[in-house]
Amino acid sequence: MKKILFVIFLGLQLLFSSCSPKLTLGQKSPKMYEEKPLKLVIMPPINETDHVEAKEFFYTTLYAPLCEKGYYVYSPYMLMDLFQSESAYDSEQFIDADLSMFGNVLDADAAIFTTVKIWQKHFGRVEVSIEYKVRSVKTGETLFLESGTYNLDTSVNAGGGLIGSIASLAATAISTALTEKVEAGRLCNVEFLTDLPTGKYHPMHGSDRNIRAKWNIKSE
Numbered sequence: 001m002k003k004i005l006f007v008i009f010l011g012l013q014l015l016f017s018s019c020s021p022k023l024t025l026g027q028k029s030p031k032m033y034e035e036k037p038l039k040l041v042i043m044p045p046i047n048e049t050d051h052v053e054a055k056e057f058f059y060t061t062l063y064a065p066l067c068e069k070g071y072y073v074y075s076p077y078m079l080m081d082l083f084q085s086e087s088a089y090d091s092e093q094f095i096d097a098d099l100s101m102f103g104n105v106l107d108a109d110a111a112i113f114t115t116v117k118i119w120q121k122h123f124g125r126v127e128v129s130i131e132y133k134v135r136s137v138k139t140g141e142t143l144f145l146e147s148g149t150y151n152l153d154t155s156v157n158a159g160g161g162l163i164g165s166i167a168s169l170a171a172t173a174i175s176t177a178l179t180e181k182v183e184a185g186r187l188c189n190v191e192f193l194t195d196l197p198t199g200k201y202h203p204m205h206g207s208d209r210n211i212r213a214k215w216n217i218k219s220e
Contacts, residue, residue: 023216025197026209031143032197033209035136037109039072040199041102043091044083046115054119058130061185062114065193070202074106095133103137110134110143118149119184126152126184132192144196146215150188 026033042062047055059076066073083089086101095113102108111134118129127149134144195213198205 023213024209025195025211025213028195028213028216029144029197031136031141032134033206035109035138035143036200037071037134037136037143038200039074039107039109040066040134041074041079041106041108041111041137042066042076043094043111043113044076044089046091046095046113047119048115048117049119051116051119054116057182058114058116058119058128058185061182061189062112065186065189066112068202069193069196070199070205072199072201074108079106095135099135099137099140108137110136117147125154128152128184128188130185130188130192132196134196146192146195148188148192148215150184150191152184152187 042059045055045058045062063073063076080089082105088094091113094111095115099111102111113133113135115131115133116128117131118127120127128151129147129149131147132144133142135141136143192215195215198208
C-alpha cells in the first residue's frame with residue numbers, strides 16, 4: 001500500500017511540475033529590468049571539459065548574439081591584452097569576485113560569464129552544454145542566469161545501399177569535424193540566450209518584460 005501511495009505521489013508531482021506556468025522575462029530576470037545594463041564585457045569562457053580548445057572556440061561565438069540582443073559589447077579581441085595583464089583571462093577568479101575594475105577601466109555595466117560544461121563529439125552529433133551568467137559590475141549581483149545542453153546533428157545521408165552507407169559515414173565524419181568547433185556553440189547561444197532581456201539598441205527594449213520565457217530558470 002505504501003508503495004502504491006508513493007507511486008501516486010510521484011505521478012502527481014510530475015503532473016503538477018509539467019503544468020507549472022512559465023515565467024515571464026520580467027519575473028525570470030527582474031534585476032535586468034531594474035539595472036538596465038547597456039555595456040557588456042564578455043569574459044573568457046571557463047572550460048570544465050577535457051577539450052582544451054573549447055574555450056577559444058566558444059569565445060568566438062558570443063559577440064554577435066549579444067550585439068543582436070541590443071547591447072554595446074566590447075570586442076573580446078581588443079580586450080585580450082587587458083585580460084592577460086590583469087590575469088582576467090582565467091575568469092574563474094572573477095565569476096564570484098569584485099568586478100568594479102571593469103567599471104572603472106571600461107565603464108562597463110555588466111559582465112557575462114560562460115562555463116563550458118560539455119563539449120563532446122559523438123558520431124553523427126556534437127553535444128555542447130553551457131551555463132550563462134550576467135553579473136552587474138556595480139552591485140555584483142546576478143542579473144541573468146541560464147544553462148542548457150544543445151545537440152547538433154551532423155549526420156549526412158548519402159542514399160541507400162553499401163556505397164551510400166560508406167559515403168554517409170565519410171560525409172558525416174567530415175561534417176562533424178567542420179562544424180563542431182563553432183556551429184554547435186553558436187546554435188547553443190541561439191537556443192539559451194533567447195530569454196536574455198533586450199538591450200537599449202533593440203526595438204523591443206523595455207517592452208519584452210511580459211513575454212513568456214522559453215526556459216524556467218530564474219536568476220538568483
